[in-house]
Amino acid sequence: MDKMIKFIDLYWPIEYCNFNCAYCYVHQHRENKGKKYHCSHTPTEIRSALSKARLGGTALLNICAGGETLLEEEIVPIIYELLEEGHYIGIVTNGSVKENIKKLAAFPERLRKHLFLKFSFHYEELKRLQRLEEFFHTIEMVKEANLSFSIELPAYDKFIPENSEIIKLCKEKTGALPHIATLRDERKEGFPVLSEYSFQQLNAIWAVYDSELFRIRSDVMEKKYRGFCYAGDWTCTINLESGEIKQCFHERTIGNLYQETELKWEAVGDHCHSEYCYACHSFLTLGVIPELEIATCYDATRDRENAAWLTQEMKSFMHQKLFQNNREYSALEKAQINERNQNYERKNYQSPSDFAEKLIVSMKNQPIKNNYCLVEARHTAAMIYKELPKEILWINHIYSGKEQGISLKHTLPIFLTALGRQSEKAQGDEIWIIGLLVDHCYYDAEDIFESTWLKRNRMLGWRSYENEWKQKSITGYIPEGKEKNLLLEANRWRGICTIQFQGKEIEIDTFQEKEDGILYVPLE
16 A cells, blocks of 8 residues: 655635635635636646655645636646656545546546545535536546545535435435535634534534534534644645645745755644644544544545445545654654744744735735635734734724624714825825724725725725716715724825814825825824
């Protein structure tokens, strides 16, 4: 049997999907309007970069995109080359791109033995698109080709009333129940479970599926196990386009797959900055934290033994623990690893005000409020600050429009007027409102102002050359609070405005010698 030396999560940077599921990270963070992606690296180049010689042996490579992994045909020859190298490959897919799955099923048998397809069973979307029969037909085709596979149903609250129908359908079509994947809400700090139910209630509701995947993910999300983690050495994440190698999803970058002759591995150790292990069903079951002594093996979260979803060869490979095939560190080595991680955090310290400004500049250019730059900022902040400075406490308090908060009874009116003029250095007279900070809570411009101006993403703006937008004034309602700052866009194309608030009127010049700046206007 091949020894598993590493588990690597390979990110295939497609950021769009042909499904539109409400619980998916694509839906949570993006508009799902991505352009066709073309990889700048050839299949042979990728194979060479991920050779067994470079990795130190055979790896389990999990390929997952920011959308549907198999949408682009060029992923197929890449998978072929990595299988030829001798690695075992897992592909995350919604099962809809049948032509590319057919090509995988046509690989030589010796390669198919090392290939695994994880089918995400998006029940509601498949029903809406009238593709349920097609989904199960694809699975049957994969089974006939003797490919390993698994079926995962998201633990989505809206599926609960449908459980009887889902169970009947899956037994009829596959002879087994799907595994259940606990969902997380990536729009919120700490990625809590995406459900209206408690863990106790969820465990009772989904127990009927008897899913080891559900048990391990729910257990870790609830108990948040800690220990010395070998992610960054035994496991890592790699962007197949940029080549960036990260210790884990939200940990530091330790190298580049394409730019470095020799890859250098550096474990996370005791410096994990996530609330819990987000990929615990793979990392922890494969033994990335040996001291936890987790009995569940990775194959148990994928297989249904009564239906033999995994081939014997794949099952045996997935049953291994990484600490069986890798050397654990001594106490001194662990201390040195922790010190190096700490030094990295110190080196990347930014002043809180600089951190906040860079983040707001990134956020305002995103079409969706809860976007990946905000998610990444929360993890970066956890790495470089022992505790969040007051200047960026707001990153965990983003007004979503659902909370109790803005109502005319608890707000103060504000009037902003574009004057249609500019300073001598300015190249334009535009005024753009980004948002508002009130007592460490962040509001977008569209949350607080009437939509009578131009809209760009969630900002509101005025410019003199837009004839259809002649109204120079805009009205807003500011939530009450001790500390209030209006955020305006500031650059060389911005002009002059007045702000009336609490009986005072001030004139503000939003010109700055910058390409993209932020102006904080205190409201008193």
